[in-house]
Amino acid sequence: MLKFKKKIFTILASLCLIFALSSSSLSVQASANFDTPAQESIAEFVEENTAPLDNSRTPLDTIYFSISEDGEFHPQTGDSSTYAAVEDVIIGSYTFYDDGSKNGKHYYEVQMRASTIDKRDYFTFSSLSCKPENNSKYLSASKATYPSYLKKTSISDAKQYYYDGSGPSSPYVWVKSSYTINGTTDYSIPAKKLTKPIK
Structure with missing residues (x-):
């Protein structure tokens, strides 16, 4: 039972780490996508x-x-x-x-x-x-x-x-x-x- 709990804990910790990394990556991508259209739209202001x-x-x-x-x-x-x-x-x-x-x-x-x-x-x-x-x-x-x-x-x-x-x-x-x-x-x-x- 103890080994099973450790496995569950390990799996949950791994999932949390993967989620944290994915969120960080998505945040970076969102920032890049937010900046790019703003620069491109400058040429469309006129x-x-x-x-x-x-x-x-x-x-x-x-x-x-x-x-x-x-x-x-x-x-x-x-x-x-x-x-x-x-x-x-x-x-x-x-x-x-x-x-x-x-x-x-x-x-x-x-x-x-x-x-x-x-x-x-x-x-x-x-x-x-x-x-x-x-x-x-x-x-x-x-x-x-x-x-x-x-x-x-x-x-x-x-x-x-x-x-x-x-x-x-x-x-x-x-x-x-x-x-x-x-x-x-x-x-x-x-x-x-x-x-x-x-x-």
């Missing part, structure tokens, strides 16, 4: 949205640029609306806006403006893409086609997105665009970073 806002927009950053005949990007130090070099074809700008908060979401917007320098040239296509902070890839591009008969010498486009809650404390966004001139010549601007100034 979504496209074009809902109108009541708040006035606050400009955060602007980049002025020109594009030469050979497709080279040249940054400008100020408003490039009057800038014209012999070899340049396009002048333009990107502006990063804080659109304010609405219904628990914080909105931002990137606006692109571009003009041909020689008014005999005109746009037939443009594309604007942005990759906000916390996103692993670019949002879907905003694309526009302009019929040749319109002879569009100036264009603009914008992408708006939001973060749930307040969003990053010092937000930034990567922006890139492309253009077709006269239906025959394509120009692409490599990604540029716009940021909220640190005060």
Whole structure:
């Protein structure tokens, strides 16, 4: 009888040890699973949205640029609306806006403006893409086609997105665009970073 009790005690002790180890393992796994989705969901916080806002927009950053005949990007130090070099074809700008908060979401917007320098040239296509902070890839591009008969010498486009809650404390966004001139010549601007100034 004593041997039987010892066997029962040994079996119970073994089961308790196995249960304790299993619980510890499950706890570690639960922590890992809890952390992983939180990291992955960061990239999903930003979504496209074009809902109108009541708040006035606050400009955060602007980049002025020109594009030469050979497709080279040249940054400008100020408003490039009057800038014209012999070899340049396009002048333009990107502006990063804080659109304010609405219904628990914080909105931002990137606006692109571009003009041909020689008014005999005109746009037939443009594309604007942005990759906000916390996103692993670019949002879907905003694309526009302009019929040749319109002879569009100036264009603009914008992408708006939001973060749930307040969003990053010092937000930034990567922006890139492309253009077709006269239906025959394509120009692409490599990604540029716009940021909220640190005060």
